[in-house]
Amino acid sequence: MRSVVVLISGRGSNLQALLDAGLPVSAVISNLPGAAGLAIAAKHGVPSRVVSHKDFASREAFDDALAKEIDRYSPRLVALAGFMRVLTPGFVQRYRDRMLNIHPSLLPAFPGLNTHQRALAEGVKLHGCSVHFVTADLDHGPIVAQAAIPVRREDTAASLALRVLKQEHVIYPRAVRWFLDGKLVIESGTVSVKGNDAQLVFDDSP
Ligand code: GAR
Secondary structure, three states: OOEEEEEEEEOOOHHHHHHHOOOOEEEEEEEEOOOOOOHHHOOOOOOOEEHHHOOOHHHHHHHHHHHHHHHOOOOOOOEOOOOOOOOOOHHHHHOOEEEEEEEOOOOOOOOOOHHHHHHHHHHOEEEEEEEEOOOOOOOOOOOOEEEEEEEEOOOOOHHHHHHHHHHHHHHHHHHHHHHOOEEEEEOOOEEEEEEOOEEEEEEOOO
């Protein structure tokens, strides 16, 4: 059964990772017509749609149109993969406990933009990425999986972004698979994985 709808705004490397993992992606929706990820969908024969936020007068109207497109596919899961829009509480509620996001920091540190730059500026010694269930707070919600990398003296925002992205491509497909296999349990705002799979990946490869 094809059962994940992926929302993107840009490059689509996480979308690519989900497809490479053989996950059942039924559609890709972008808010930007020029998103490079749309070509990735086409290459894999996955239907794609553009719902441009510029065509709507309010966030609510955009989110309603987006939900209508998503629901055409009756997905079990909505996966945000570099989808750079703030979502309304109504939209978040509609997909409550069945919408995941990947974010390039060890949440709850550094929600929002420029995470690698901010991690360097704070002098953190560990950085990484997180997959979490989406709540109404931006880049916030029950954490499913994280990957950590050490920050090196010579690191730049670009070098960190590269090593973190590599880990995003490891943990996002893993988390989506867990969800589809019914292994994720949310209790009191925290997530556990049935069968006790490792929810932390630590990478210090060159
Ligand atoms: C990824 O690094 C993802 O973690 C980030 O956008 C990038 C999208 O890359 N998402 C966020 O910052 C969400 N707040 P991609 O289009 O190549 O997957």
